[in-house]
Amino acid sequence: MQDxxxxxxxxxxxxxxxxxxxxxxxxxxxxRMRPRSLEEFVGQEHILGPGKxxxxxxxxxxxxxxxxxxxxxxxxxxxxxxxxxxTHAKFVRLSGVESNVAEMRRVIAGATNRTRTSGQxxxxxxxxxxxxxxxxxxxxxxxxESGNLRLIGATxxxxxxxxxxxxxxxxxxxxxxxxxxxxxxxLIDRALADKKRGLGNYNVKIDKNARLHLAKLSDGxxxxxxxxxxxxxxxxxPDSKGVIHFTIAVAEESIQQKAIVYDRAGDxxxxxxxxxxxxxxxxxxxxRRIVIFASEDVGxxxxxxxxxxxxxxxxxxxxxxxxxxxxxxxxxxxxCRANKSREAYDALNEATEKIEAxxxxxxxxNLKNKHFPVNPER
Numbered sequence: 001m002q003d004x005x006x007x008x009x010x011x012x013x014x015x016x017x018x019x020x021x022x023x024x025x026x027x028x029x030x031x032r033m034r035p036r037s038l039e040e041f042v043g044q045e046h047i048l049g050p051g052k053x054x055x056x057x058x059x060x061x062x063x064x065x066x067x068x069x070x071x072x073x074x075x076x077x078x079x080x081x082x083x084x085x086x087t088h089a090k091f092v093r094l095s096g097v098e099s100n101v102a103e104m105r106r107v108i109a110g111a112t113n114r115t116r117t118s119g120q121x122x123x124x125x126x127x128x129x130x131x132x133x134x135x136x137x138x139x140x141x142x143x144x145e146s147g148n149l150r151l152i153g154a155t156x157x158x159x160x161x162x163x164x165x166x167x168x169x170x171x172x173x174x175x176x177x178x179x180x181x182x183x184x185x186x187l188i189d190r191a192l193a194d195k196k197r198g199l200g201n202y203n204v205k206i207d208k209n210a211r212l213h214l215a216k217l218s219d220g221x222x223x224x225x226x227x228x229x230x231x232x233x234x235x236x237x238p239d240s241k242g243v244i245h246f247t248i249a250v251a252e253e254s255i256q257q258k259a260i261v262y263d264r265a266g267d268x269x270x271x272x273x274x275x276x277x278x279x280x281x282x283x284x285x286x287x288r289r290i291v292i293f294a295s296e297d298v299g300x301x302x303x304x305x306x307x308x309x310x311x312x313x314x315x316x317x318x319x320x321x322x323x324x325x326x327x328x329x330x331x332x333x334x335x336c337r338a339n340k341s342r343e344a345y346d347a348l349n350e351a352t353e354k355i356e357a358x359x360x361x362x363x364x365x366n367l368k369n370k371h372f373p374v375n376p377e378r
Contacts, residue, residue, distance in 0.1 A: 029230035030223040032197040033190070034078045041082065042187055042222070043179045044075060054174055061087045065144050065151035067129070067159045067168065070176025073221030076154035079176075080125040083152065089121040090114055096131035096155075104139055111149040122149040129153035130162035137164045144170050158267050178220020185215045187222055188229055199233050206246035213251040228255040283324045287313040290331050301341035308334055 024032070035041040038048060038055065047054040057063040063083060068076040084091035092107050111122035124140075126132070144151050144167065151171060155162060159173055179187075188211050191198040214232075218225035229246075232254035238244045287309075294309035312331035316324035 028223075028227050029191060029198065030073075030226040033187070033194065033226055035075075035082065036085070038082060038086070041075065041078065043183045044079075044176055046177065047174050048079075054172075057172075058083055058086055063087070063150065065153075065171040067151075067153040067155065067163060067171045067173045068176055069155050069157070069159050069173060071178050071220060072156060073218075073223035073225075074176040074178060075222065076176060077125070077127060080123070080152045080154065084123045084125075087121065087123070089123040089150065091123050091125065093125045093127065096126055096128035099126075099132075099136075101136060101139060104136065108139070108143050108149065111143065115148060123152060124149045125152045125154070127154050128156075130155045130157045130159070134164055137167050141166055141170070179218075179222055180220070181212070181215045184218055184220070184222060184225045185211055187226060188214060191226055191229060199230065202233055202244055203238065203242050204233055204244045204246055207248060210246050210248045210251040213248055214255055217255045224255075283316050283321060283328060284313075286328055287316050287331075290328070290335060293335055296345045297340050297342060298335060298338045299341040299344045301339035305335060305338050 038058070041048060046052070049055065054063075054066075068079060070076060081091065083089075090111075092110070094103065094107065107122075107124060111124070114120050114122055129137075140151060143149050151167075153159070153163065153167075153171070159168055188206070192200065192204050192206065194200045214225055214228055218228065228251075232246055232250045233244055235254075236244050236246065236250050291306070291309040291313055294305040298305040309331055312327045315327040319327070
C-alpha cells in the first residue's frame with residue numbers, strides 16, 4: 001500500500017546510487033562517478049579518516065543532524081547519500097533555493113508516519129540550506145531536536161553566519177576542504193578505468209602533464225575536474241589506431257581558464273581584503289610580526305629576543321622610513337640566528353584547552369580576597 005505521506009525523492013541523476021540498477025548515461029561524468037561508499041570516497045581525511053569522529057558516527061549509525069560546509073565539488077551531496085545508504089534511512093532531498101514551507105511540512109509528516117509505521121529513520125538533505133529564511137529553518141527545529149528526522153544541511157557559506165544559531169546548536173558542523181591535486185588525479189584515473197560508469201570503454205591515453213593541468217586548475221573541485229575530463233575525451237577525435245590522445249593542449253581547451261573563487265558576502269571576501277591590506281601595510285606590520293615571533297617561536301630559548309624586538313618596534317617608530325629598514329633587518333637577522341623554543345606558547349595553549357574542557361572550579365580559600373572574614377558571625 002502506498003504511503004500517503006511518501007514523496008518521490010529519487011534524483012534521476014543519482015539513480016546508480018539509490019538502488020536503481022541502470023546507469024543514467026545522460027548524466028554528467030561527475031554524477032555517474034559519485035562514490036557509493038566511504039571506501040570509494042576520496043579526500044576529507046581530517047573528518048573521514050580511520051578513527052575520526054564523523055566516520056565513527058556513520059559506521060555506528062549514531063550520527064546526529066549535521067551541517068556540511070565547504071566549497072563546490074568537495075563531496076557534500078555524495079557524503080549525504082552514503083550516510084543514508086549505510087544507515088538504511090529514507091533519503092529525502094530538498095533544495096534551499098526551490099523548496100517552500102508546504103513541501104517541508106509534507107516531508108516532516110512523511111517522516112513522522114514512517115517512524116510510526118515501519119520504524120525507518122528519515123534523513124532530510126537540504127542543499128544550499130543558507131537560502132532558507134529564518135521561518136523555514138525554524139520549522140525544522142522541533143523535529144530535529146526530537147530526532148523525528150536527521151538533518152544534513154549542505155552549504156558553501158559559513159554556517160555560523162548563514163544558518164540560524166538554534167539549528168547550528170542542534171547539529172554537528174563539519175568543514176569539507178578542497179580536494180588536493182593528487183586526489184583529483186586519482187579521480188581522473190578512476191574515471192578513465194571504469195567501464196560501467198566512467199570512460200573505460202574509450203581508448204584514452206592521457207599525458208601526465210595534461211592530467212596534472214586538469215587537477216591543478218580545478219581548484220579542488222571534483223565535479224569541475226571530471227566534467228572537464230569528459231568534455232575533453234568526448235570532443236577529441238581518435239587517431240588512426242583508435243586512441244584518444246589527451247594532451248596538455250586538450251586539457252587547456254577542456255578546462256578553459258582558471259575560475260577565481262570569490263564571494264563578496266562570505267569569508268573569501270574578507271580573506272581577500274585582509275591579504276590586500278597586509279600586502280600594502282607599512283613597516284609597523286613587520287615590526288609587530290617580529291615581536292610576536294620573538295615570544296612565540298624564540299621564546300625561552302633566548303630571553304633577549306623579546307626585548308630586542310620591542311626595542312626594534314620603538315626604533316622604527318622613532319626614525320621612520322627609509323632608515324627604519326635597518327633596525328628591521330637587524331632584528332630579523334637576530335631572530336633567524338636565535339635558538340627556538342615554543343615551550344611557553346605550547347604550555348599556554350594546553351592550559352587554555354584544559355580550562356575550556358574541564359569544569360570551572362572555585363577559587364581556593366587561601367587565594368581568596370581576605371578583606372572580609374570567610375565565615376562572618378551572624
